Amino acid sequence: MSYETEHVRNVGDGIQAITGVPTFTELLTNSALAGIYTAIRRSPGITAPDLVETADVSKKTVYEYLHRLEQAGLITETGDETSPSPYEAEDFELQLTIRGVEVSITPELVAVVAHADEYPIIARVRDDHGLVTFALAHDLIKSHSEGDITVRQIASLTNLSHGTTYDLLEALYAIHDLGDADSSPTTYTPADVVDEDDDLLTELTDQQ
Structure with missing residues (x-):
């Protein structure tokens, strides 16, 4: 099976190990770290005291995470000598190769991880x-929001159960503010989707 989407593409066999900078990759597993980076990215000029007020971790941890993010080049102080200093986030794209599939880590994925405590799915x-x-x-869920693919097809391509797919779809719709109330993913039921493959499914899946 072959994949080709915004964040996932095939790069052939050979590389088996995941490589990358630890702080970057931890953004995909540490929701608090991801949340601080995402908060800075969404609110340029935010300060450490502002983050302490809203973060779910201690003041000490907030400052530790700010230091790590700054050392990794993910955020920068933008003020002069005044205190507290405002921060701005840097955009990035990190490529990981996992079993011959290249995965792009971007701020958009990190923003999803930042909500992992709110959405356990x-x-x-x-x-x-x-x-x-x-x-x-x-x-694929982003493609679903644009009407390009059905929930059943997402479940088939990812090998997720329909229930898991619906739960993840609902979470991502809320996080990325996809669609509106009239096109909420919760209005979809198995009866609303079709069994036939469409052009997108053909493009995404190559049966070997």
């Missing part, structure tokens, strides 16, 4: 099914 898919499936499902 995020950690469940990531931890139980792996990073490739997590990133692939993310991309």
